[in-house]
Amino acid sequence: MITTPITFDLxxxxxxxxxxxxxxxxxxxxAWARTQYDDAQMTMVExxxxxxxxxxxxxxxxxxxxTLPTKRDYTGxxxxxxxxxDVLVDxxxxIQLTAAGGDVIAIDLMTGATETRQGETQTLSITGLPAAAKTVEIWLPHDETTxxxxxxxxxAVExxxxxxxxxLHHGSSISHGSNATHPTGTWxxxxxxxxxxxxxNLGYGGSAYLQPFIARTIRDTPADLISLKLGINIVNSDGLRLRSFTPAVHGFLDTIRDGHPDTPLLVVSPILCPIHEETPGPTSWDLSALAAGELRFVATGDPAEIPAGKLTLxxxxxxxxxxxxxxxxxDPNLHYLDGRELYGETDNAAHPLLDDLHPDGPTHQLIADRFAHHAFESKGPFTS
Structure with a gap:
């Protein structure tokens, strides 16, 4: 067997x-961006x-x-x-493979406390490949640090x-791939x-907050097409009010345009999420569901505060x-897409969000098909 160094060109x-x-x-x-936050969630998801x-x-x-995977163990x-x-050939x-073992991070959902237990590396074996020249892609688990x-x-490999x-796409957990079952199955x-x-994919679960370091990262990264799916995490965290949200969006776009003045740029608003359509955040765990061994979410804000600037979807x-x-x-290369065009009320009736916040695997496919149609086809903003 030949051992090939894992370098950036692979x-x-x-x-x-x-x-x-x-x-x-x-x-x-x-690395420079990672020095600008001190947040365990952001550290994990990036x-x-x-x-x-x-x-x-x-x-x-x-x-x-x-590989050395890092598993997450949520208490309760x-x-x-x-x-x-996912292993693709041409x-x-x-074939699809999994790696058991590795490191484990135990997370207490109530307190946020974590404990890390170190484990052993795991070896995936891919056999029976055709001997002819071919292109192999090994997609790493989308939600497991590896x-x-x-x-x-x-x-030899080349x-x-x-x-x-x-x-280049930036978004929150749905863009990251939450509840998709495999890495090539994210929308x-x-x-x-x-x-x-x-x-x-610069989708970061629970961590799309219009951070300036993300805007600068996008600004400095070569890309032919850019999309930004914005909003849901702002509501989840109750992190901004309307008065601050508006200039934050402008600043985010200004920074990206400093490096990509003419690149097609598509801003996508949140897909339908009934718990937050008319109810502000913050989002919290549904404790009754958690007691039954299920992960679900609830909106805990007060709609009466919307006139004072509280944000809903x-x-x-x-x-x-x-x-x-x-x-x-x-800016003729700037475009907008209402997220409900990707997943709306009719879709929610047929394919409800699994935990009241994230879509399941088939719904990722639905969102992908509609996004591709709107953006890449039918004279969309990304049509070549």
């Missing part, structure tokens, strides 16, 4: 590879490799990938399934230059495959539409 979807004492850790934020994949050409019939909640690795799914330890093959336009991955573009959609319409008068 990895797509990451902005940085951090050497550790056990391997290399893909990051979806650069290191979860949604959209990150190894891509190489080879004649190998056997591939071994040694049902065990989480192991993260899935663009087609060849250190890459070693890549071993029975034939980097494959990216082909197609680069689509951004599905939409990128349908459109034939290279995905860079309805308020945010109206404001995002107004902001984009005003800016588009002098």
């Amino acid at each position: 990895v797509r979807g990451a902005l940085e590879l951090e050497p550790t004492d056990r391997g290399v850790l893909p990051h979806r934020l650069p 290191s979860q490799p949604s959209g990150v994949r190894l891509v190489f050409s080879t004649r190998a019939t056997v591939i071994e990938l040694e 909640a049902p065990p989480r399934p192991d993260g899935v690795y 663009g087609e799914l060849f 250190q890459l330890v070693a890549l071993r093959t029975d034939a 980097p494959v230059p990216p082909s197609g336009r680069v689509w 951004p991955a599905l939409a990128s495959a349908r459109a034939g573009v290279e995905l860079l 309805s308020v945010i959609r109206a404001e995002l539409a107004r902001i984009v319409a005003r800016r588009a008068a002098s």
